[in-house]
Amino acid sequence: MAQSPVIHALRDKRARLAGEIAALERRTNQVRADLVHVDVTLRLFGADPDGIAPISPAPRRSPHFPNGGIRQTCLSAFRIAGGKPLSAHDIAEGVMRGMGLSMDDLALRNDFVRRVQWALAGLRRNGLAVPQGGYRSVVWTLAGSVPVVETEHDLNRSG
Secondary structure: OOOOHHHHHHHHHHHHHHHHHHHHHHHHHHHHHHHHHHHHHHHHOOOOHHHOOOOOOOOOOOOOOOOOHHHHHHHHHHHHHOOOOEOHHHHHHHHHHHHOOOOOOHHHHHHHHHHHHHHHHHHHHOOOEEEEOOOOOOEEEEOOOOOOOOOHHHHHHHO
16 A cells, blocks of 8 residues: 555654654764863863853754845944934844744744844944943844945845
8 A cells, every 4th residue: 555645754753753863963973072071171171060051052054034134234224213223122123024924933934033133233343333221121223323225135135
């Protein structure tokens, strides 16, 4: 008897997930072994590795933005706002709407907000954006000396 397409697809999905778990377990074992070696070396030099807080890995690239695209998107949002201060949430939600993404996907929305916050922090370091307000109510504007020039990329995106 022939296998139904649903059963075939589910068996394939299960096999791929099991393979991914096995690969992650191998990677986890290798990283644990590397950590043991580093800890031993730290102890040889008299340092206590247990007092070192872990650092989260860098986030993966977003499939929604090409390299540097989020910064350009933030700059475009400021241009469109015409000088009005914007929060990271404002920018992220506007970008999501513009891409036709669901605002109901909380994980995706939080990812967008976080990426916009990082981009705004980078713009601040480069002197291009200025934060205003408190920790929870921070809004951003372009630095006064930054000319907002429409690029061909901006013109193609806006219509």
